[in-house]
Amino acid sequence: MRASGEDRRIWIFDTTLRDGGQTMGIDFSCSDKRELSRALDEFGVDYIEAGWPGANPTDDAFFADPPELGSAKLVAFGMTRRKGVSAKEDGVLQSVIKGKSHAVCLFGKTWDFHVQEALKVSLEENLNMIRESIAAVREEGKEAMFDCEHFFDGFKANPTYAVACARAAWEAGASWVVLCDTNGGSMPEEVYQIVLQVKEEVEGVRLGIHCHNDCGLAVANSLAAVAGGARQVQGTINGIGERCGNADLVTVMANLMLKFDFETGVERSRMKELRKISRLLDERLSREPSRQAPYVGVAAFAHKGGVHASAAEKDPRTYEHVSPELVGNERIFVVSNQAGRASMMARLRELGIEVEAGSKVVDVLIKEVKDKEFRGWTFDTAEASFEVLARKRLGLLPELFDLLSYRLHESREEEGESLVSVSVALLVAGERRSASGCGRDSLLALEKAMLEALRQDFALLLEGLCVTDVRVRLRQQGGGKEEEVRVSLCCHGRRGPSRTIGVSHNSSSAFLAALEDAIKWQLL
Incomplete structure (x- = not known):
């Protein structure tokens, strides 16, 4: 033609x-x-x-x-x-x-x-x-x-x-x-x-x-x-x-x-x-972009399978029909339960993390990723959670904060609407920080409380940070195991947007796990 x-x-x-x-x-x-x-x-x-x-x-x-x-x-x-x-x-x-x-x-x-x-x-x-x-x-x-x-x-x-x-x-x-x-x-x-x-x-x-x-x-x-x-x-x-x-x-x-x-x-x-x-x-239009859109989707040049990732890293032409840079896209080596050492090393290099080729820590990280994905995590759609996990396992994550506990109380008002009160306790640089938040929704109240607890130490870095998209899914493990809740969220802050994920026995704990990753990623 x-x-x-x-x-x-x-x-x-x-x-x-x-x-x-x-x-x-x-x-x-x-x-x-x-x-x-x-x-x-x-x-x-x-x-x-x-x-x-x-x-x-x-x-x-x-x-x-x-x-x-x-x-x-x-x-x-x-x-x-x-x-x-x-x-x-x-x-x-x-x-x-x-x-x-x-x-x-x-x-x-x-x-x-x-x-x-x-x-x-x-x-x-x-x-x-x-x-x-x-x-x-x-x-x-x-x-x-x-x-x-x-x-x-x-x-x-x-x-x-x-x-x-x-x-x-x-x-x-x-x-x-x-x-x-x-x-x-x-x-x-x-x-x-x-x-x-x-x-x-x-x-x-x-x-x-x-x-x-x-x-x-x-x-x-x-x-x-x-x-x-x-x-x-x-x-x-x-x-x-x-x-x-x-x-x-x-x-x-x-x-x-x-x-x-x-x-x-x-x-x-x-x-x-x-x-x-x-x-x-x-x-x-406030729409989520199609991940698999030809040329421009985030998955258009994503390599997930270990064999594919290994070949693409050696020469992208093995699994790419055009160079992603031509259309403003980028090559991604996805980390998932299909990841091998080659794709894991390639993804770490993309994040600016250099690891020795024979490092046993990489094998530990691969095993943890696969174990978590079996339990419900999906790191290929939660890139920020993967980076936080990888830096933590490789000893490269700064001491930022740890969530110690949280309490949640829900009361029903006369009009039939509910009001949720939340208190959280964090450990920041060896010191305890506490804060509370309230709202019509438990997840929104948890977000308010977490950010308030961190404001004393990270106010400038967290300025403008907000959660813009939360997705909750009940996940059945099968084999007689209890159901677990998976929460993924998109968070916007000074580093731009990030997507994280958390899995737990209830939506509040799963949300906090995803939110903790999102905040730490913004603070990196």
Whole structure:
């Protein structure tokens, strides 16, 4: 699929803020759209589709005062004119056209079934609606694009009419005719052949592709369309979108540029910011990043099995298809119950811990990790807990503090709500420190008490430290053994975020074990 000359240029059309906003549980604010628009523009995408002016107050506010962009074009989304009215008389269409945007992308029906059953208009009238709507955008002096809704289903049902719709938009002045797999049910070979045929039948047309992920093939279908001649790719960051999502532009861009040597508006030197863009979206949405996301996930270049880790340390090409640095990621040697000496030594070196090759302490550490993982610890997802454990066993952990005891009392108020009071006792530099905390939740009260007890000795180092994510899981050992509770938490502080884990017979003790690791990691 490698192209040459001008044919190597692919235009990236980001619809995270429009189509991505249709994801269940996602609702972008105006400030979200502003920050993400600026970030996408700085990164180098060509088009940013930010919403539908006139559809809701958020989009109205955004397009009334959009952010200034550098090279990216801001796109407003809308639909072709309604039946029975002209483009100038259609208030919905005019709201889209009059919005403060560089370009307008209109969608229209291209499946005869939808035209006749959903729109209830003749096939010829639908063609007129496409032509007149695109012309109206052009008359306003804006770039016009046309999304051929349900194009692949329409082509399979009536190829002549589907192509006629694409031709109508192109001849009316659309800069791009975008073929949409709206239901996400097409296969890559189908997409390739259909794009190829449209390219041949509509002379000079510039084709784009818009794929949904209902069969898990949105990225593959986007690449198949490029192979067939499409030169604009639409999608969303991290593949968010309605139902199963859209084509993930993070993966698409990495594949196009690193595997097929295409050029995009993103400079190759900026591809190392790919993971940063992915994480920025997750942070705005308060979502946990996908650990196994291609290219940018924390596990994308993680080596866990002993044989794999040993080979990857000698030469990363043995188990890596590209260098993680190209996309802003990093290589990780995971320590787990599958760890051998090679992976353990590699992980320790990553932490800046140098150990003699034949040290017996490493064998002791490996055994302890495996024993703890059998009991419920998962160090491959709790890197900070592993570092604290490793430094402790290797004699490299400073004398910080030890938890001596804690007491917890819960009382029920008249309204039926409970109030939890907690007291803790710590040993810090040979001296006893005590403190108490209270709250509606026992874990929150424990966090308050622990930090208060340490404030006298570590106030500056612990400034701003807070627990942001706690996950509690009851773990059954089997074989007649008692159940244990596993608590993992994410903690933010001066060293950045860390994830730790604790396992015990109750949630309070497990939480304190994880919190103790998190605090010690921040103090290192």
